[in-house]
Amino acid sequence: MQSVEKNLEKFSGEEPNAMKYVKRLWERSAYLAERGFDLEWNLSILEALRPLLGHWVAELNQVAAHVETIINMMQSSHELFEHACADLPILRRTAA
Amino acid sequence: MFERLVQDEFVLPSCLPVAHSAEEVLREAGKVLYLDVGGLLSPNFFPALAQKMYSCQITNDSESTWKPGPPQVFRNRGHFHAGTCSVSISLFPVSLCRSSKSLLRIVVQGGNELKYEEVAQKVKHLLENDIFGFNPGCETDPASIFQLKAIPITSALCMNVGCQQTCSLCRLRALLEERFLPDLDSALRSVVQRAAIFGRHTRPAGSFRFKAMKYPGDVDLEEYLAIDANSRDEALTELCRTIQTQYGNITRAGGVEVFFGGFKAGFGPASECSGAKKEYLSWTQQNICSSTEALEKALGEGHHTWTAKLDMFAKVNLFLKIPKRHLAILRLPMSCELVGSKGLNLSSRSATRRIFCSQLRRIWRSFQARNPMQ
Numbered sequence: 001m002q003s004v005e006k007n008l009e010k011f012s013g014e015e016p017n018a019m020k021y022v023k024r025l026w027e028r029s030a031y032l033a034e035r036g037f038d039l040e041w042n043l044s045i046l047e048a049l050r051p052l053l054g055h056w057v058a059e060l061n062q063v064a065a066h067v068e069t070i071i072n073m074m075q076s077s078h079e080l081f082e083h084a085c086a087d088l089p090i091l092r093r094t095a096a
Numbered sequence: 097m098f099e100r101l102v103q104d105e106f107v108l109p110s111c112l113p114v115a116h117s118a119e120e121v122l123r124e125a126g127k128v129l130y131l132d133v134g135g136l137l138s139p140n141f142f143p144a145l146a147q148k149m150y151s152c153q154i155t156n157d158s159e160s161t162w163k164p165g166p167p168q169v170f171r172n173r174g175h176f177h178a179g180t181c182s183v184s185i186s187l188f189p190v191s192l193c194r195s196s197k198s199l200l201r202i203v204v205q206g207g208n209e210l211k212y213e214e215v216a217q218k219v220k221h222l223l224e225n226d227i228f229g230f231n232p233g234c235e236t237d238p239a240s241i242f243q244l245k246a247i248p249i250t251s252a253l254c255m256n257v258g259c260q261q262t263c264s265l266c267r268l269r270a271l272l273e274e275r276f277l278p279d280l281d282s283a284l285r286s287v288v289q290r291a292a293i294f295g296r297h298t299r300p301a302g303s304f305r306f307k308a309m310k311y312p313g314d315v316d317l318e319e320y321l322a323i324d325a326n327s328r329d330e331a332l333t334e335l336c337r338t339i340q341t342q343y344g345n346i347t348r349a350g351g352v353e354v355f356f357g358g359f360k361a362g363f364g365p366a367s368e369c370s371g372a373k374k375e376y377l378s379w380t381q382q383n384i385c386s387s388t389e390a391l392e393k394a395l396g397e398g399h400h401t402w403t404a405k406l407d408m409f410a411k412v413n414l415f416l417k418i419p420k421r422h423l424a425i426l427r428l429p430m431s432c433e434l435v436g437s438k439g440l441n442l443s444s445r446s447a448t449r450r451i452f453c454s455q456l457r458r459i460w461r462s463f464q465a466r467n468p469m470q
Contacts, residue, residue, distance in 0.1 A: 003401050023303040030272055030306065039264055046271045054310040065313025072357065073409055080355055080409070087411070 004028050019061040022052050063095045127204040127212035129220050181206045183219055273307045275300045281413040283352045284315065290354065291408055292319050293342055312414070328396070335403075336392045343406065344385045356381045357407030362394025376400075 004027050011021040026049050033042035052058065070091065073084035175184045184203045204216045277285055277300070301318035303309050325331035339359075346354055364375035377394055384391060399405050 023309070026306070026308070027303050033268055034272065039268070043264055043268055043271070047267070050271060050308055053308045058309075058311040062311035062313050069314065069409065072407075073355070076355075076357060083353075083355065083409075083411075 001028070001031060004031070019058060022049055025049060026053065063091070066091055066094065127216040129202040129216045181208070181211070181215065183215065185219070271308060274305050275307055279307075280315075283412040284410070284414065287352055287354055287408070287410045287412060288315075288317060290346065290348075291406065292317070293338060315414070329392075332392045332396050335395055336388055339391070339395075339404075340385055340388070344381060346381075346408075352410050352412055355409040357409050359384055359404060359406050360399045361391070361404035362397040362399070 004024050007024045008021065008028070011017045011024060026046065029042040029045040029049070033039055033046060070084045070087055073080040174186070175182065182205050184201075184205070186201050186203075202216055202219050204212045204219070277288065280288065280300075300316065302316040304312045304314070304316040325334055343356065343359065346356060348354060359379040359381075360376055361379065362377040364377055376399055379387075379391070379394070395403055
């Protein structure tokens with residue numbers, strides 16, 4: 001929860017990221033609902049968020065995560081750079 | 097049993113971790129049995145149990161096969177069912193108090209009353225002989241353990257009469273359906289097993305663990321470690337040695353090429369100045385092998401709320417049944433929590449409770465004032 005709360009602040013402030021914010025909202029409500037805290041309220045939040053997690057926006061976010069992974073690999077080492085480059089055609093297909 | 101628990105298996109006091117769910121009220125008469133586990137229980141016992149159940153579920157479609165119940169994230173209870181007969185295994189609340197003893201409570205409900213005693217005894221026997229021992233044979237064929245036959249199927253699963261999957265718990269269960277390792281592609285599973293120190297107890301974590309996340313960006317995993325040592329320093333040395341052996345030269349896993357992305361633990365020198373922002377250290381494979389003392393110190397300092405975080409890259413498919421999305425390279429963060437089973441229990445226990453309580457207080461304050469509607 002500590003980490004989720006921090007991320008909620010981060011993704012709605014210094015590093016805005018709507019999809020990650022939705023995921024953290026989901027995690028918070030899941031955590032609380034599983035423990036019986038304000039069950040009905042958290043259940044309604046989960047039900048409201050559910051369609052977003054299967055939305056094309058979420059799919060686009062997955063492509064963005066792939067890009068982020070490739071960038072991280074490229075910045076890691078020369079060996080990883082080449083492997084990351086080999087992944088670009090797949091990225092192009094999934095993003096199309 | 098105590099000896100069996102500490103043999104080839106990590107164990108933690110039953111006070112850990114913090115996710116305790118309140119015991120459900122018994123809605124109808126059932127058979128209740130108690131099993132003394134000597135004060136020690138793996139924190140991943142219930143999730144591991146759920147995983148075994150899930151493996152059973154997807155390998156055998158028989159209606160009498162035991163299946164995992166709703167959210168298996170709680171560290172104090174597990175639930176599984178076959179038809180209308182449900183078995184709930186929980187840590188008996190009294191054992192969470194001062195006593196160093198832990199009692200597991202086995203409750204059998206629903207189904208045929210005549211079978212209560214038989215089922216309860218079978219479950220108890222299974223826990224004693226198979227689960228706590230984590231017999232390697234059981235890992236490969238969990239169905240053989242949990243195939244408790246002769247349980248009649250008479251009505252719907254939910255114990256709420258007339259629910260028809262509409263009550264809050266059923267809706268919550270449907271929303272929070274979880275992923276287990278058997279859901280992942282086999283190549284990815286082999287990477288996970290290679291990346292984990294105790295592979296059998298690693299499981300999806302964070303938002304990734306929910307099936308509702310149809311398009312996860314990476315694979316998040318979490319692993320609890322317990323180091324059997326006489327002091328914190330000794331435990332750190334042991335953990336350091338394990339990490340060096342495990343990740344010092346990791347290149348392949350089950351035929352898949354694996355790339356080391358980075359290992360994060362400890363703080364940079366600038367963080368030691370008062371008022372300076374904490375700068376987390378990142379380790380390369382070479383650094384891990386060559387700087388033993390520094391790594392021990394870093395592991396002692398930890399990374400955020402974990403002991404360490406490992407990033408790996410592998411080119412694999414994501415899920416078993418959804419080959420459509422080919423996510424080429426995945427990041428595999430793994431977190432570890434350092435706890436020694438000797439001498440460290442009390443401090444870890446109180447620290448964990450303190451964090452949980454302070455977090456609850458913060459949320460309460462937030463709900464009262466800053467975010468009253470959230």
